[in-house]
């Protein structure tokens with residue numbers, strides 16, 4: 001079993017191995033004091049893994065209640081959050097008890113935000129079951145729900161007490177959802193690890209899941225530890241995201257999956273920056289091949305005007321400048337600050 005310890009405002013372990021679900025009761029016993037918990041999961045994940053988790057917890061002496069929410073982004077809502085608070089009250093979950101998020105990023109974000117706010121904060125354990133949740137959303141303590149005005153607009157930093165990553169759960173993911181997670185995985189290679197990038201370029205990630213996930217988590221852990229509250233270095237995790245958000249907006253939210261938008265955003269900014277000489281020759285082509293090897297797209301048809309207009313609303317912009325992340329070569333990224341004119345010039349080369 002791989003163990004990665006995160007030293008944030010609280011310290012916790014991320015355990016990674018195929019088959020861990022069956023041992024989750026025992027593992028959780030070592031990380032929390034209470035013997036009472038509520039599981040939050042979605043209707044897809046519940047059918048696949050709900051019973052295994054409940055059984056393991058009960059075998060370890062836990063009293064368990066479970067709320068199953070509909071799968072999909074709509075469950076990251078205030079309506080669902082209020083239903084969850086009421087469910088916890090009805091099941092007498094007190095301040096010393098804890099929650100378990102069993103599922104993808106939607107369940108993780110909803111449960112994490114609930115844990116940050118219910119009774120002014122209780123513990124929670126993450127059991128991520130999508131690739132994206134295992135390499136990204138379960139690490140770093142960002143939690144949120146959506147409101148009508150936008151995604152993730154109401155949230156909190158709340159670190160889990162433990163993360164249990166059973167890589168076997170990825171065997172039931174559709175190829176489509178798996179590929180979306182690979183968008184973020186390739187991003188980690190690009191920003192921080194040439195060996196990871198090279199391994200991913202072989203296109204056989206499923207053979208090395210434990211190793212790849214541990215490397216991604218290790219990279220995110222290091223970045224998050226340096227910048228827990230997202231005021232500086234953590235921004236490098238947004239490589240590809242400035243264009244990705246514009247692509248998602250142009251397509252209408254939900255029409256281009258986020259992981260694919262990130263893949264396209266990474267390639268498009270790298271190719272434009274390469275034309276300006278900011279990136280080593282051939283890097284965009286290497287990235288394109290790596291994305292293709294992982295069933296990911298690299299380009300989106302969007303006018304330069306739309307790309308500019310829809311991306312300058314990005315939160316990395318101040319009144320007349322925008323910060324973007326550029327990888328001069330795989331494994332090596334930097335944050336650069338551009339005037340809006342310089343940003344426009346970059347976009348003109350996309």
Ligand SMILES: NC(=O)c1ccc[n+]([C@@H]2O[C@H](COP(=O)([O-])OP(=O)(O)OC[C@H]3O[C@@H](n4cnc5c(N)ncnc54)[C@H](O)[C@@H]3O)[C@@H](O)[C@H]2O)c1
Pocket residue numbers: 042043044045048071072073076103104105106107109129130131132133136137138139140141142143144151152169170171172173174177
């Ligand atoms: N907190 C963070 O730092 C952070 C980072 C990135 C993304 N996010 C959030 O994560 C969310 C997206 O997460 P996601 O991509 O995991 O989506 P998701 O949670 O909606 O899961 C995708 C689909 O996969 C299904 N599923 C989950 N595990 C499965 C399994 N093992 N086998 C079969 N099906 C399974 C789910 O039921 C769902 O239908 C977004 O809301 C995004 O904002 C948060």
